[in-house]
Amino acid sequence: MSDHDDFAFEPIKGLPERPPVGEDILWQGRPATYALARDAYKLHWIAFYFALLLLWRCGVGLAQGGVLMALQIGIPTLVMALIALSLVWLLAFAQARTTVYTLTSARVVMRIGAALPVTFNIPFAQVGAAHLDLRRDGTGTIAMETTGASRIGYLTLWPHLRPGYARLTQPAMRCIPDAAPVAKMLAEAAETRMARPVVSRSEGGSASPVAAA
The missing domain is CATH 2.30.29.30 (Pleckstrin-homology domain (PH domain)/Phosphotyrosine-binding domain (PTB))
Structure with missing residues (x-):
């Protein structure tokens, strides 16, 4: 190897030089970007973790202060989850494209x-x-x-x-x-x-x- x-400059895409005769x-x-995000970057596991975290935090907020408290706690958690998942997707996309x-x-x-x-x-x-x-x-x-x-x-x-x-x-x-x-x-x-x-x-x-x- x-x-x-x-x-x-690549004379042929993906090859540093032309193949010999x-x-x-x-x-x-x-x-494939989605497959790489799923298998290598564990996108599904990260999404599952944030789903559990969101349910737990919303449940705590609901028990302590009703629906309004649940929304106040849940919305920032949801935003954080979307940012994390977007970053994972972008990493997988960059790897796949290059x-x-x-x-x-x-x-x-x-x-x-x-x-x-x-x-x-x-x-x-x-x-x-x-x-x-x-x-x-x-x-x-x-x-x-x-x-x-x-x-x-x-x-x-x-x-x-x-x-x-x-x-x-x-x-x-x-x-x-x-x-x-x-x-x-x-x-x-x-x-x-x-x-x-x-x-x-x-x-x-x-x-x-x-x-x-």
């Missing part, structure tokens, strides 16, 4: 980061396994177990990683729409790439086929 600061772009996408996932015939490229964009190249040769977490609405996360010696830090990747694997981070294309076809495309591309023969030259000068790495 390699990273590249992504301030320079023989490497084709198969798919590009980004997280992210570009690219699947080529040789690798996965992840251009991530809202404040400090960075690009990670993950060749198929360094992917030991891929896992699809599919949601009912068709969005899903495709996580990759990497086999290389170098690992990407948790904070560097978040939220573009597999949830629940903090000690051994797994880069992930997070919350993408229509994830099932993309996962199938990734599996087929990786299988094709790894099975493709490559000619290497032996000491005696004869050529012998070896499996692609």
Whole structure:
């Protein structure tokens, strides 16, 4: 895996440089904003917390001073909840808009980061396994177990990683729409790439086929 600061002009959206000859772009996408807010930023849990807080504070106000007191206590709590949920949505929107996932015939490229964009190249040769977490609405996360010696830090990747694997981070294309076809495309591309023969030259000068790495 390699990273590249992504301030320079991109010749192709999401890629720091043009793919080499023989490497084709198969798919590009980004997280769905709502799915990212729901799964990575826990929008539903935050909304549930504020709903309970609002009910409790309104109940206290109602018991102490009637409807007027309940409104006086409840309205500021409601405003605070709306502000918090709006901030969470904006964070998810910024992450989704600045992210570009690219699947080529040789690798996965992840251009991530809202404040400090960075690009990670993950060749198929360094992917030991891929896992699809599919949601009912068709969005899903495709996580990759990497086999290389170098690992990407948790904070560097978040939220573009597999949830629940903090000690051994797994880069992930997070919350993408229509994830099932993309996962199938990734599996087929990786299988094709790894099975493709490559000619290497032996000491005696004869050529012998070896499996692609």
